Amino acid sequence: MQIKKMLRLSIALCLAVTVSLPGCGLYDLPDEIDDPSPSIEDFAVEPKQTQTNKRGDEIFSLVYDTGASLNPLTCADSSNTVLMGLMFEGLFYIDEEFTAQPLLCRSWTSLDGLNFIFEIRNGIIFHDGTDMTADDVVYSVNHARTIGPYVNRLSCVSDVFSENGLVKIVLSKPNMQFPALLDIPVMKSGTGDDTIPVGTGPYTYTEAADYRFLSAFTQYRDYTKLPIQRFYLKEYETEDLIQAFEKSYIDLVVTNTSEPGFVQFSEEFEKRLAATTEMHFLGFNNKQGYCASALRRLILSSLIDRDSLTTTLLPDTVPVVLPVNPLSPLYLMEVADTALIKPESINDFMISAFVEDFDHDEELEYISNNQVTDFALDMIVNRENNKKVSAARQIAETWKSKGYNIILHEMSWDAYQTALNAGQYDIFYGEVKLTCDFDLSELLGTSGTANFGVSDSELDSLIYAFNSSGKETRLEATKDLFVYLCDNVYIAPLLFEKLAVFTHRGVVSNMIPTQQNIYHRIKDWHIEF
Template sequence: MARIKRIMPIILALAILAGALGGCGSEKTAESPEQSPEASDGAMPKEKASYPSDGKFTLNCSLSSSFNPMTTTDLSNILVTQLMYDNLLEVDAAFNYTPGVVTECKSDDGSGWYFQVDTNAKFWDGTLVTAYDAAYSVQCAMRSPRFSDRLDCVIGAEAENDDTFVININGKNTLFPVLLNIPLIKNGSVGETIPMGSGPYVLNGEMSELAVNTHHENAASLPVDKIYLTEITDIEDKISAFEDAKIDLVTNDPMSFTNLGYGSANEKRAYATTNMHYIGFNLSGQYFSNTLFRKAMTYIIDREYIVTNIMNGMASAATLPFHPAGEYYNENFSEIISCSVSKAEEALDKAEVKDYDNDGLREIMVTGIPIETGIDFIVCSDNVYKIQAARSIVKSMEALGINVTLRELPWEAYKTALTAGNYDMYYAETKLSADFNLKAMLFMGGPLNYGGISDSTLEGHISAYMSASDEERQKVANLMFKYLTDTAPIVTICFEKQQVVTHSGVITGLRPTQYNIFHGIEEWKIDLG
């Protein structure tokens, strides 16, 4: 297996470089013959591939790491805990919340929230779940490194009785429930190695297998009675174990340096994430303080080319800082500001970024004197996909007569330049919350507002969206989208996809989400041969 590890990065780099960076409407590259068919809709091939099944359904884990869902940071164990713990609420593939332990939620003002729990739900030991357990879980999540960021708006959580608990938040957020896809643990148990949970499976004392929680509402319809655990820490050994069917399901981030080359007879199901790639600007600089210049960038960037040719389809192109799969995304704005050379030229001319001296390059006017453009563009060099995406943007800008210097910086140098404002534009990625709250990025003083955005009208649109009723939200969203596209404080490129990898023909009914790979596991069918 060592040879695979050495050659895979080389193949990856050559494949990306081979897709010569193009302009709007560039041809799409053919699918790699080594890539297994995507099954993002859950559809499976008609024929099951042959593989050395051991008759057991097995997951990887880390025995040296915690299985406490509030504290563990190990990715394998996080996956296992999704089977052990029910969530208060679930979030579906369209980023809407659906019932979990919480069956109803309501708020009169978007600040004070009342939640009703399923009083028939039981923990592994058969005791009933109460609102006290749910409120306690929220309190623990507020201090958890996994969940504290999304819950930083929470003032407090408290149970009113066995059935109902209350959460008060700072400000108004009528989408707040979508943030409560957090695990339920028993009141007072967070300090335990394995807190009491209510999920469909329970871990045995030897931490070697998961057995069906007979008290769970879906116990009779779960696809297997036992899920076995094994510990494999080496990356090459993990790939070998999967190919030998010693592991039956893995997750993969194809956009990360940790991307693993699972081959042979397997299936990859892609699922949407809130990981957004975008271009940010230094709004106090001489170039992008010009709103029209920023807007021109929305037409210059060929998102479809980047997603298809560079990211191998492992992202969804987007013109708005909202996922296209979301309920309130408006495709009309994508059509208005999608890549167009003619629209880009027109926008640049309106921005007075023109070829004043007929040398084939565009200039800006400074005190009546044409000055050659010289955009300082930074990107983190730790990710080959981001580098190639940034290079494609440079190529598109240069084709329109804009001089650009791309600085590919190591992570620490990139962070330093970003926080110091030492750039004109930057390529970035951020993980948005499921409510797509843009305050951290676009409010003055926000922790992700690196470009110095200060726009009270924009802040008003965002606040209106976050506090809108269900009936008014699309209308309010459209007003916000129009303002975002008109002013272009940032330019969205895409949202990443990630993958669940399984052996071909083994699992049907799988519908993974960013927050729960095993969402709807009671509908799975597992054929181990």
């Protein structure tokens, strides 16, 4: 599980991830280039089309940072990271419902969720013309265990080896959904530390004269279905990206409107949304004070207007009451529909929880140890993201309107982290990037690295059963886990973020971006100029 800085590990303050796209057909490169570092105006093209926002050239360009690598394990540049989906492939890909589908893997088996056997596909060719083998896969998994963004998710791996052409992986704890973690890039053995490792993807990095581009790989298995022969790579400063896109010098932009520095474009452009595993939620101090009661936590959660949050303050997000993206088949509507108290029943539940304005001072009190107790709830939020602060403010105002005395602390990261670790809060606004198997061990398990105060052996057992359940028992294990979470309300899930992908109208069709790969199913794309 990758936890954002909002939850103790490093926060990714997502500036716009921009990519450019439009072009079809091969273009001959010029023999000479006078200016190897052209400005925006050097790429100006008079439109050939009159349709709004439709490209007028037949060059498909992507944003690329020449100062960063194209190594998926070491690259920290957002623009270059997006390009990896064109150059590398994994044993599996993650579809739009966060389900693992075989890609470089032909088949797999596991009887216990601990020992996995993977048969790799035949005829997969690396960009250097050599065949992919099981040893290359073993090398790639082992390398990803030691460096880069996949280290945490692969911490459960205790051994990886090849035997008779098969890849065998042994886990330290059972997880029947482990293939959902194996969309990691497969590289040729020995190239993992290169600036550009050797991959198997549909496009390969090429330089000619002073041009850089991704060229369709002629030995790729679906080469004849690829929508374009070359993606040209252009470099722009961050402040020039919006202008470059709006003037059609680049053709695709990826942004997260929930993050600082997001890029927002007009409705004139086509916008596609990609679901993510990035969840906003509220955490509670369940050890002491008002929030020590599960019923009182449930009342607080039920008062939140999640629809308002996702339509007014955090657009391009989806409201949730369960800790799983609603596009996943794991999001059980039969549980979600009964997770919260209906508005008309709130007052009855408050009376049952002994929460009332007993002294008629327009603020609530609750009964503790047979005594009426005044209380104030300290809510903390990291102030580095204005949208999350606005969401926390709206939630606090909603509670205040019901008589709660809420003190909202908008804190620096250091102060926020200190308060979390010391348990100096009643409620915190958090964000976490879950893995695609939606394993909650790190967030809610007793020994989880992102767990703040939850210690429940029964919950640990339910998470274990959820992870180790196979196809026949998955539904039952999922329901048991989520019903328990709804009853105990250790966290209040709020929403999941989406990535927004903008293109010029009428240029790209059949595009279905995912969180893992904006170029998901690139062979199905159609590009028109």
